[in-house]
Amino acid sequence: MRGARIGTLFAVGALLAGLLGTGGSAAGAGGPLGGTAGGTAGGGRGEALVHLAAGAPENAPENSPENAPGNAVANAVEADGCDTGASLPPKEQVGSRIRAIRERGYLVVGIDQSAYNWGYRDSQTGRIEGFDIDLAHAVAGSVLGDPDKVRLKAVATADRVALLQAPDRPVDMIARAMTITCDRLKQIAFSAPYFNVSQRVVAPKSAHAGTVDQALRGKDVCVAENSSSAAALDQDRHGARKVLTPENQLDCLVLMELGEAQATLSDSSLAYAMVAQDQTMQLVDGSFLPTYMGVGMNKQDTDLVAWVNQVLADWRNSGGWQASYDKWLRPTMGDPGPYRPW
């Protein structure tokens, strides 16, 4: 009950701050995070809301010059007034959700098992690994004192929001290359951003597509069902002839290899994962709809949201984010600059 009331308070606070806080108001990296990265000290202590991330995602990440760690810049405020970069201030305080997880003895994290380098099953070892999986282990280590006390549960792209809203909590959180959108913020809570993403098009090199429009116009385009890319394609089809929506973004790569689709629209994170698995594919120049990636949670679990934000801050400050990036993503994505949301 108390948790719910606090949740409401925070939600109201978030709304207010979202409406007001357009001008780099709350560089929360300062106070509560311990600021080893030397973030800009902000006056955000009194606020119910902290912008961990402010990586100028309005620009295409590749083109944005200022990406130094801890660099708090403008927030991403979308047209309808929601702030996709906003979340609760980081805090390690035991609430009802944390207590329930500790009683259970393990953390249940919804993951993807087919997002190469993000959350995927190594088909040789049978183990689930990747950047998002490192994050799941980090949260388990922080909440339960053992990074292995985590149950990884595969969730379908289309089911993510419903699973987080379910009252019996089939999953505590979802770390699955999930894009923070205003639509989703109305239904679930997100952690602070931990990665910058935008929409990218993947197409066979043989298509010789120079621009997004060239790659999509008149083509059979593939997007994962209920993904942010599907929503983006709904708003603007870019002349696509037909839209295929399999359950999983990786199914799009199979369809392209088999010639059933000629292009795929995807988050940049997963677009790179596709190209990494098939050298005959390429990322088409040009990205759009820049936004963030966050950990999804239930709106009522404010203690967990704050806790995860603390883990993210620690992960970032201790170099854990960088280490995981270097291990999983640098070989395919290169310099991390454009992807750091701080």
Next chain:
Amino acid sequence: MAAQTQGSVLAPAPAGGPVAVPGGAGPVGRLSGPLARLRRAARTPPGRLRTAAAVLVALTLLFGVTAAWQSADRAAAARQLASRSEPLSQDAAELYRSLADADATAAAGFLMASAEPPEVHAQYQADLDTAARLIPQAAARSGSSAEAQRLLAELGRQLPRYAGLVESARAINREGLPLGGAYLRYASAYLQEEVLPNAQRLADAEAAALDGDYDAAAAVPWAALVLGVLLLGALGRYQVVLFRRTNRVFNPGLLTASAAVLTALVWTAAGTVAAGTGLHGARTQGIAPLRDLNRVRVEALRAHTAEVLDLVSRGATKKFEGEWQALAGTLADPAGGAGSVAGLLAAPPDRARQQLADARHWFEVWQQRHATAGQLGAGSAKDAYEQALGATLTPGRDDTARAAFDAAGQQWEQAARAEQAAFEAAAGGIDGALGVQAAAAGLLAALAVGGTVRGLGRRLAEYR
């Protein structure tokens, strides 16, 4: 009907002859031409004899042809049943099973990852080889319907595509990329949604053809039997007439004809009963239990596929758990309803009783182990998934759910072989016996024609 009319024409003619001739002579006598001459000739005593001989011979020939033709028809159907439609039906069921097993085995190999032992891939390969052998074999068997040929051609086109998708998945899996899993999903969906429905349609078509052949082989040759009885009656009746007219007790020719027709009639009736008994045995010991067994084996296979795919999905969907629940519910029905393991033992063929009982034991072990694996998966251990996976399938361990499923499957396979042998024992020879019966009916009818001609020829000679 024709026989009846002829019989009734035949019977009163000699009896009413002396009365009818004077009364009818006037008006008919005025007519001229060949028809009238024929009628006049038929009214004379030798004419009546000739008419009777012609009618009796025609009736005997009709009986002989009908009996021989109907017996030969049943012999052909029995031969079709034993040599074509039953094997084709079994082949179609086997084809479906090998394809579904390939799917389950490929998924199991995927879950075992690099620990996949060579036997698992060998089993997948054997499944594909079986399918690749059965498709042209079924197509080559003469007499398949156009629909069956179309389905076989379609399956022959689909099989290499499926195999190619699985090989792509394997090659990519060897590099550790998740794309291999996506290929396997695609391959599995392709098999489930496009290939297996064709295999099912083929199995249904072959089962319908089998039923058709069975019904044709077991049909009672009513026309031949009715004709035979009428013919016997006519022969008997005419002998009585001749006896009254000539005071000769026996006409050896007609007596021979009667004996021949009686023999043919009894042979046909007895042969029909014998073939019916044999076919009934083939159905109760072979066709019906095989059909029930095929259904249970396919359901068990689909349940195992759902069990494995549920682990592959790692909880991403409840679909496979639901499929398992539905199939296991039917299979484990204690009341022995259709498609249940208990139902196979309700009235099992003797030859397969032991195998079916053993299979039931392993089926129950499988269900228990699946439940245990489910409890492990839902348990609180942090490696709950790995434990559930290990309890379901681990290469080299024989206490897993898959091992129990395999054991049950092997017993079912042996039971199917025993039932197949029972079918062959019961159905074998039926076509031969019916063939002999057809030939015998023909020969006996010829003998009867000879007897009739000879017997009435003697009487005719008395008028010269």
